[in-house]
Amino acid sequence: MRKNLVPGSFQLMKKINTGLILDAIRLYSPISRAEIAKMLNLTPATVTNITAELLKRNIIIESDLGQSTGGRKPVMLKINANSYYLIATHIGSTRVRVAIMNMESEILDSRTEKLYENIEYEVAQDILFRLIREIINDNKIEKNKILGIGASAHGIVNFEKGIIVFAPNFGWKNIPLKDILEDEFEIQTFVDRDVRSMALAESWYGEGREVESFICIKVGYGIGAAIINNKQQVRGVTDGLGEFGHTKIEIDGRKCICGNKGCLEAYASERSIIRFAKENGYEDDLSIEKINQETSHGNSKVIDAINKAGHYLGIGIANLINIFNPSLIVIGGDLIDVNDVFFQEVVQSAEKYALADLFEHVKIKRTKTGKDAIIKGAGLLVLDNLFDSIQREVII
Numbered sequence: 001m002r003k004n005l006v007p008g009s010f011q012l013m014k015k016i017n018t019g020l021i022l023d024a025i026r027l028y029s030p031i032s033r034a035e036i037a038k039m040l041n042l043t044p045a046t047v048t049n050i051t052a053e054l055l056k057r058n059i060i061i062e063s064d065l066g067q068s069t070g071g072r073k074p075v076m077l078k079i080n081a082n083s084y085y086l087i088a089t090h091i092g093s094t095r096v097r098v099a100i101m102n103m104e105s106e107i108l109d110s111r112t113e114k115l116y117e118n119i120e121y122e123v124a125q126d127i128l129f130r131l132i133r134e135i136i137n138d139n140k141i142e143k144n145k146i147l148g149i150g151a152s153a154h155g156i157v158n159f160e161k162g163i164i165v166f167a168p169n170f171g172w173k174n175i176p177l178k179d180i181l182e183d184e185f186e187i188q189t190f191v192d193r194d195v196r197s198m199a200l201a202e203s204w205y206g207e208g209r210e211v212e213s214f215i216c217i218k219v220g221y222g223i224g225a226a227i228i229n230n231k232q233q234v235r236g237v238t239d240g241l242g243e244f245g246h247t248k249i250e251i252d253g254r255k256c257i258c259g260n261k262g263c264l265e266a267y268a269s270e271r272s273i274i275r276f277a278k279e280n281g282y283e284d285d286l287s288i289e290k291i292n293q294e295t296s297h298g299n300s301k302v303i304d305a306i307n308k309a310g311h312y313l314g315i316g317i318a319n320l321i322n323i324f325n326p327s328l329i330v331i332g333g334d335l336i337d338v339n340d341v342f343f344q345e346v347v348q349s350a351e352k353y354a355l356a357d358l359f360e361h362v363k364i365k366r367t368k369t370g371k372d373a374i375i376k377g378a379g380l381l382v383l384d385n386l387f388d389s390i391q392r393e394v395i396i
């Protein structure tokens with residue numbers, strides 16, 4: 001923690017078992033004290049004491065009475081959604097989005113502003129600071145009610161240090177975003193990579209909720225992957241795990257921004273689809289919306305481009321299936337979220353190239369959290385780390 005950070009709520013919640021109990025209430029609410037005690041193997045007295053504290057602090061509230069199992073009806077507990085707030089931000093490759101969320105991860109307000117290629121960091125920072133200030137002021141949120149800021153960025157991010165190591169679309173290097181935001185707003189901040197935030201959102205609220213482990217893939221300007229194993233991010237030795245876009249798909253193939261040749265990203269990203277369409281003789285500018293329009297109008301130049309990209313992405317996914325034997329792969333991104341032709345081609349190609357025995361046991365799905373996946377995941381960074389730190393204390 002840096003100097004003078006406002007939310008004392010971190011300290012108040014850092015009590016043994018508090019995180020576990022809150023987590024149970026968040027996931028299974030409305031839930032009774034007796035059910036929590038049973039689920040977490042805690043004594044009823046412990047649960048009563050901690051929930052009394054949480055009630056006093058207004059973090060949880062009592063809701064309707066539950067079903068009786070013989071005696072009187074139990075009082076049910078749930079999270080007090082508006083007791084604290086989370087600020088979430090996503091610095092994407094073409095835009096910055098800032099949102100305010102409540103404790104149930106509902107987005108209460110959100111605003112977006114476009115960024116352009118090679119924008120100087122200082123210019124983008126001014127926009128980011130302004131959006132955060134505006135959203136706090138316009139929603140009349142008191143600063144001591146903000147639990148933390150979660151920031152998601154494209155490119156390479158070092159989570160431990162909170163640094164954007166490299167943001168390829170802007171050319172930024174080594175931006176200490178965590179320190180910068182904490183200095184400016186005096187609110188504890190967490191910074192992670194966009195695809196990891198997408199995976200987090202899916203793990204809490206989406207397709208990954210019912211499984212312990214899955215692979216998440218983001219297809220946008222670039223292509224990245226995240227692995228959730230036992231509900232935890234897997235990061236690799238230098239936090240670099242998941243450079244799926246730079247796995248090789250063609251020997252001596254197209255040049256990639258990483259300097260190498262034949263990377264998946266150069267064949268299956270949204271940019272690649274636009275390039276394939278141009279090569280097919282499509283002359284207008286193509287945006288995500290335009291690609292979708294042309295797809296539904298049956299434009300063969302655009303559909304062929306989508307199929308090519310989907311084919312390559314499916315090969316990449318088949319490789320992941322063959323290496324990891326996962327039960328679930330979740331894919332998200334502006335285009336694939338809404339374009340059925342793209343998604344279907346990806347699945348067909350993955351089936352064609354993966355080992356049949358392994359493909360039989362994997363589900364390939366699109367994100368459930370959709371266009372909000374990354375911003376929600378950014379906000380969840382705050383809660384995830386809060387619960388994580390408490391759970392570590394419990395284990396020790």
Ligand SMILES: [Zn+2]
Pocket residue numbers: 245246256257258259260263265
């Ligand atoms: Zn590459």
